[in-house]
Structure formats: structure tokens, C-alpha cells
Amino acid sequence: DELGISLTDMAMMAPPAPVPPPRPSARQIVSIGTETDSYAFSFHEGELNAILSKVPPGWKVCVVSVVGAFRTGKSFLLSWFLRYLEAHCVRRGGGGSVGSDAAAAADDDGKRWFERVLTLNQHEGSFDWRGGKERNTTGMWMWSDPYFLPRPSRGDEVAVLLVDTQGMFDHETTVGLTAAIFGLSTLLSSYQIYNVDKRIQEDNLQQLALFSEYGRMAFEAEEKAAAMGISEGDGEDAGESEKETGDASSSYKKKVPGKQPFQKIEFLVRDWQNFDTEDETDIAAMEAEMAAYLEHVTAERAASDLKETRDQITSCFEDVSCFMMTHPGFGVIKNKYEGDVSKIEPLFMRLLDRYCQRVFNTDGIDGIPPLEPKTVRGRELSAVELASYIKSYALMFEE
Numbered sequence: 001d002e003l004g005i006s007l008t009d010m011a012m013m014a015p016p017a018p019v020p021p022p023r024p025s026a027r028q029i030v031s032i033g034t035e036t037d038s039y040a041f042s043f044h045e046g047e048l049n050a051i052l053s054k055v056p057p058g059w060k061v062c063v064v065s066v067v068g069a070f071r072t073g074k075s076f077l078l079s080w081f082l083r084y085l086e087a088h089c090v091r092r093g094g095g096g097s098v099g100s101d102a103a104a105a106a107d108d109d110g111k112r113w114f115e116r117v118l119t120l121n122q123h124e125g126s127f128d129w130r131g132g133k134e135r136n137t138t139g140m141w142m143w144s145d146p147y148f149l150p151r152p153s154r155g156d157e158v159a160v161l162l163v164d165t166q167g168m169f170d171h172e173t174t175v176g177l178t179a180a181i182f183g184l185s186t187l188l189s190s191y192q193i194y195n196v197d198k199r200i201q202e203d204n205l206q207q208l209a210l211f212s213e214y215g216r217m218a219f220e221a222e223e224k225a226a227a228m229g230i231s232e233g234d235g236e237d238a239g240e241s242e243k244e245t246g247d248a249s250s251s252y253k254k255k256v257p258g259k260q261p262f263q264k265i266e267f268l269v270r271d272w273q274n275f276d277t278e279d280e281t282d283i284a285a286m287e288a289e290m291a292a293y294l295e296h297v298t299a300e301r302a303a304s305d306l307k308e309t310r311d312q313i314t315s316c317f318e319d320v321s322c323f324m325m326t327h328p329g330f331g332v333i334k335n336k337y338e339g340d341v342s343k344i345e346p347l348f349m350r351l352l353d354r355y356c357q358r359v360f361n362t363d364g365i366d367g368i369p370p371l372e373p374k375t376v377r378g379r380e381l382s383a384v385e386l387a388s389y390i391k392s393y394a395l396m397f398e399e
């Protein structure tokens, strides 16, 4: 008062308090059900755009998505993906220092990335994977922050996004909605993981054939609309992509457009019980068994309906593969499980480590093709293009 400064003046002089960046978390990009219509499909464009805006302009985006039945360990897997990415990325979009520090620390104490995680709950804001949670929400989630992975052979980096789905095949979600969620996640991903329990069953193949056909129909309808110039999204993108492909970036890859509309589908078999390999450290021998199993399952059969199912899948995806994980141990599936990593079976962790290396390999390892950016008709999409691409399909499913 004596100085003639009122409290309001002081408040105006004080520097604005820095707003801390929101904690990384899974953001819902599609939700099912409103107060009036429990089957309504809603797309949350703002959430998607907020994530994609964290990708630097012109960068390519890889989208890894996990689909499959309720309570088959999808979110648990994704929470491990996050830890792997935290330990191996160059940096995370949206702030926070991760990656190289964690990798360096790993070298210091001689431990692998997963051996340095003591409890899964330690890492706050992880994909909500804990057991005992009811399905109160159905839809699709995308991790709030892209992770940037190096591609040493090309000298560049790609952005990686993770997508989780909830509420498929749970007897409460209609076939139509399940098909829409499956179709949309297939359309937006460059690497689709189909999580299945214990083995690949004929009905898993039939569902995949049906839902990928649904995705393909949407894709073709949209392509037709774009060709006729009535798709706002694709029209705007043309200039953008011209700019990007023109920048002589050596990473730009133009694949010969295949006839398949989608890139990769991988069956991830959980709780596999039938490895013949007795040496529990011989992961390569187990991977040979996985390949042989897929070969056996997808071998052409005489019965024409089985053959049609397989043809349908191979005509939708450029690449079909299989990986298997064993049971994580009964300590993990107990209701009281607190995330203690020492309770997880060592073989599960070795397979998980190998699986993460395979999924997030950006340069190709052991003859396994590298993680690809999302492409449409053989052309890699930038974040801006991916946003309008996803939007156009999401709106189609909203109708």
C-alpha cells in the first residue's frame, strides 16, 4: 500500500506460472456409446491431432496397434512396449528426457532394459493394464506421445505411435461395432497385432477375414470418393506430400503398390504351451517353431470355405506373421498383483524382449522386415496426411 502497488498490480507483474506438460497417458481417440445411444461410435479428432502434432513436419509415422479379445493381456503387452520404447528411443514427442539416458544407464549396470524395471507400476501414466478392471470403456486409445526411433542405416528417425483397443469380442459389443473398431485400427496401423489366446483358431481366421474385408471395403469406398474429388482430406494432402517427397530425403521409399490394402498383420499367440524346444534360452529355435506353426495354420486346405478365409487374409495384408509367448506366471494373473517384475516367468521375459526387438526393429534384423511407416498404396504418409486419413475413415464409421 505504501508503495502504491495493489495486489492486482502485483499479480499482473508476476511471471505466469509455467504450465507443466500433461503427464503421458493413453488418450481415447474413439469411444463407443453416449448417454442416449450405447452403440454410438464417436471419433475424438482433437485428441488425435494433439498427438500427431508432436511429430515434426515431414517425418514418417509407424503405427503399432493391438487388437483382440477382452482380457487377453493386450494392455499388459503395451505397457511393456512403452518401457522398451522409453529405453530405446532417441526422444519422446511431448517433452521429457528419456531414451539415450536410460540406454546408457543400462550399459553402466550391465542390465537389460527389462531387468532395470522393478515394478510395472513404477512408471506412472502407463497404459492401464491392471487386472480386475471391468470393461467400462470401449474404443481405441493412442499413447499421448510419439516415440522417435533411429534408423541407423538411413541416418534418420521415425515416429512410433501405439494404439490399444478395448471391448472387442466381449459379447456386449455388437459384431458391427467390433468390425468397425477392427477395421479402423487395421486402416490406421502399419503393424497390426492380433492377440489370440493359446492358439490360432479357425474362428480367429474367420473374424480376421471378415473384419479385414470390412476395412477393405471402407478403403475402396474412400479411394473411389477421393478419385472423384469429393474427399476433403485427400484433396488437401496432395500439395503437402508433393513438398515432402521433393525434399530429396533419402529415406523416402516408394514401394510398388501391391494389391493388398494393408501392411502387416501378426498373430500374437498368448499362453502357448507347445514349444518342442527344451532349451529355454534357445529363442531362435522357438521362432523357427512359430514360423512352422503359421505355415501349418495358413496352409491351403481342401475345403473351399477354409481356403477362402485364407485367401481373403492374404489378399488384404502384404505380410502375415506369427509370434508366440508363454504364460507369464501365476503371480502375474493374481488379483493382488502389484506389478512386481520378479514374479514374471523368465521365459516370458526372454520372449517379450525378443518380441520388442522384432516389432521395433527399424532396420531389419535376422531377415525380419523392419517396422514400416504407415503407407497407403505404397506411399508413406506424414503425420498431417495420417491425421486426415484417419479422420476420413473415422467419420465414415461414425455414420
Ligand code: GDP
Binding pocket: 069, 070, 071, 072, 073, 074, 075, 076, 077, 128, 129, 130, 131, 132, 270, 271, 325, 326, 327, 328, 332, 333, 334, 337
Ligand atoms: P486386455 O483386456 O487384453 O487389455 O488385458 P490386460 O492387459 O488388462 O490383462 C488382463 C489380465 O491378464 C491381467 O490380470 C494381466 O495381468 C493378465 N495377463 C497379462 N498378460 C497375460 C498373458 O500373457 N497370459 C495370461 N494368462 N494372462 C495375462
Ligand code: MG
Binding pocket: 074, 075, 076, 128, 129, 164, 165, 166
Ligand atoms: Mg486393455
